[in-house]
Amino acid sequence: MDYFFIYLRQKAKSLIAFALFFLLFLLSFFLYQLPLAAVLYPAALCFLLGLVLFFFDFRHHLARRRLLLSLLDKTESLPDSLPAPEKEGEAETQALVRRLTAEKAARESELECRYEESIEYFSLWAHQIKTPIASMRLSLQNEDTPLSQRLLSELFRIEQYADMVLTYLRLDSDSTDYLLKEYALDPLVRQALRRFAPEFVARRLTLHYTPFSASALTDEKWLSFVIEQLLSNALKYTKEGGITIVWEEPFLVIRDTGIGIAPEDLPRVFEKGYTGCNGRQDKRASGIGLYLCRRILKNLGHDLTLTSLPGKGTAARIDFSRKETRIE
Numbered sequence: 656m657d658y659f660f661i662y663l664r665q666k667a668k669s670l671i672a673f674a675l676f677f678l679l680f681l682l683s684f685f686l687y688q689l690p691l692a693a694v695l696y697p698a699a700l701c702f703l704l705g706l707v708l709f710f711f712d713f714r715h716h717l718a719r720r721r722l723l724l725s726l727l728d729k730t731e732s733l734p735d736s737l738p739a740p741e742k743e744g745e746a747e748t749q750a751l752v753r754r755l756t757a758e759k760a761a762r763e764s765e766l767e768c769r770y771e772e773s774i775e776y777f778s779l780w781a782h783q784i785k786t787p788i789a790s791m792r793l794s795l796q797n798e799d800t801p802l803s804q805r806l807l808s809e810l811f812r813i814e815q816y817a818d819m820v821l822t823y824l825r826l827d828s829d830s831t832d833y834l835l836k837e838y839a840l841d842p843l844v845r846q847a848l849r850r851f852a853p854e855f856v857a858r859r860l861t862l863h864y865t866p867f868s869a870s871a872l873t874d875e876k877w878l879s880f881v882i883e884q885l886l887s888n889a890l891k892y893t894k895e896g897g898i899t900i901v902w903e904e905p906f907l908v909i910r911d912t913g914i915g916i917a918p919e920d921l922p923r924v925f926e927k928g929y930t931g932c933n934g935r936q937d938k939r940a941s942g943i944g945l946y947l948c949r950r951i952l953k954n955l956g957h958d959l960t961l962t963s964l965p966g967k968g969t970a971a972r973i974d975f976s977r978k979e980t981r982i983e
Contacts, residue, residue, distance in 0.1 A: 774824050844864070863901075864901075959972070
């Protein structure tokens with residue numbers, strides 16, 4: 656119905672002209688005192704003929720409009736799918752559309768090349784930066800002093816940041832290498848805990864962990880990044896007490912006794928760049944970690960939720976219940 660009124664507005668001038676001509680003939684016959692039937696009969700015939708033409712023209716207009724609307728989702732093939740021009744100026748408009756589409760495609764190709772180059776550069780950088788990190792770690796491991804322990808902890812944090820940069824860049828890449836298989840979850844958690852063991856020892860935090868037997872259709876590398884990131888957050892904001900990791904079917908739960916998250920911040924912690932009250936206190940917070948975790952788990956068909964009480968701690972739950980895998 657909306658299409659019909661749009662069509663009427665477009666044809667308003669023609670319809671008004673037809674009505675004015677009819678009135679002009681009617682007035683002329685009236686002034687010359689001629690029989691009105693002489694004008695009404697041909698006017699009725701013209702009206703019926705016009706109604707038929709109007710009907711077919713509207714059908715053509717409707718089909719053309721639907722074709723144009725269908726092309727909105729086919730911007731790549733738009734120049735080759737445009738209907739033949741019918742009105743004055745349409746040919747020039749379509750030529751402009753074709754030119755803009757070609758320029759858009761060229762621009763996108765250029766940006767894609769730059770993006771791939773940046774991925775390659777930062778990938779190379781991430782691998783190269785690990786060489787001096789490993790060298791410094793070997794040198795510091797020969798020393799058992801408070802200073803060496805702090806430096807080792809900072810080196811581990813630098814390595815995490817390098818991995819985070821690489822993960823952020825690869826997240827939207829067409830070459831993102833998701834390999835979905837059935838994996839046992841216990842070994843993945845143990846692997847992450849081994850990496851963070853020095854942190855637990857240096858900060859004298861307790862770890863409560865009971866081995867469990869559960870598996871999920873997931874990607875080992877990407878899920879390991881998420882678990883390590885959640886452990887890193889738990890350690891970062893836990894000054895005393897400890898961390899508990901338990902399996903509560905179908906959730907892997909990581910609880911801490913840290914400072915917690917303010918209620919007003921909790922709904923927004925997964926937004927990119929959002930740091931909240933805790934981030935304003937810890938100037939190193941980037942607001943990227945939880946955003947990456949939620950995006951990765953969504954791609955893997957899992958989910959992530961947080962519950963927290965200020966001053967009591969936070970619980971992160973990875974939901975492994977069967978969901979449709981969506982690779983963005």
